[in-house]
Amino acid sequence: MSIENLSREKLLELFNEELRNFSTETIMFHQNVAEKLGLNSTDHKCLDIILQNYPMTAGKLAEMTGFTTGAVTGVIDRLEKASYVYRDKDPNDRRRVIIHVNLEKVEKEILPVFTSFSQSIRELFEKYNDQEIKFLFDFLVRSRAILREESKKLR
Amino acid sequence: MSIENLSREKLLELFNEELRNFSTETIMFHQNVAEKLGLNSTDHKCLDIILQNYPMTAGKLAEMTGFTTGAVTGVIDRLEKASYVYRDKDPNDRRRVIIHVNLEKVEKEILPVFTSFSQSIRELFEKYNDQEIKFLFDFLVRSRAILREESKKLR
DNA sequence: TATTTTATCTCACGAGATAAGATATTTATT
DNA sequence: AATAAATATCTTATCTCGTGAGATAAAATA
Missing domain, CATH: 1.10.10.10 (Winged helix-like DNA-binding domain superfamily/Winged helix DNA-binding domain)
Structure with missing residues (x-):
């Protein structure tokens, strides 16, 4: 079943799930980076x-x-x-x-860990024109505002 | 300085920073949810x-x-x-x-914590048509694939 | 100068993660 | 079938790290 033919409701459900998976993956990526650097x-x-x-x-x-x-x-x-x-x-x-x-140490240890990641992200960006990047940027800003607002409500 | 008049390079920089902030906020949101639920x-x-x-x-x-x-x-x-x-x-x-x-317990304790969040996300979604949702979805999928791939490389 | 406040550090303690090995059960071997 | 090996989970000793209370030193204030 392609994403093309989904009902709005199903689409939003799928999107929500993707957002959730995205944040899980983000957290795991950070953990892996930390581990690679020998840091908790x-x-x-x-x-x-x-x-x-x-x-x-x-x-x-x-x-x-x-x-x-x-x-x-x-x-x-x-x-x-x-x-x-x-x-x-x-x-x-x-x-x-x-x-x-200690910038020397940071550049020697940390930058290499992100080199491949940065490269892949750059390649992804190349698929988008300025207007699309701005559109995605706006979405992230809005989503983050919600996260911040809802975090505050929880405290 | 508006985002409208930035060079491509500056735009990507800004976007990267936003992605980074987004993931930080995501992690903090999850921490707050956990705390609210009395879980580590x-x-x-x-x-x-x-x-x-x-x-x-x-x-x-x-x-x-x-x-x-x-x-x-x-x-x-x-x-x-x-x-x-x-x-x-x-x-x-x-x-x-x-x-x-224990679904009864989960529904009683966890769903309420997400009610407000889900509502806000729904409202955000209403700003977008199906095509835009699919565009954002595709971006998330691609980004997540990169995260997963790069995580694997780190191990 | 004496007192209070501020910034950081120290230390005892508790939560939780690991590693090694115990226990129970299943699968493979003879 | 009996024995050995493998597997799934739990137990325990140990380690790391966060907290809270209080110590220390410097700055601000009376």
């Missing part, structure tokens, strides 16, 4: 956040992840031990710990 | 898999999740204690443990 999921997620926000304080990382400061200390310990990041005291406020990224 | 992430994920595959054996769950059989025993113990599922011996092979779902 938590540390990988934190490193991801750090890479998008460095230099940043330990407290900011705790705030953004929802972890306790004690847990964050452990995360930074492990990431520092694996030499992905290093600590530095904030000269203006010596209570603060600034997390810096 | 692992148990929630497993329950999800069970719901899509029941009745199924404990071993199959171990295989599908990648957990050890020992860990799966713990998962089923907790899900059974929370009365989402129950164990049954396979009459044809009494070594096997069949996991059954």
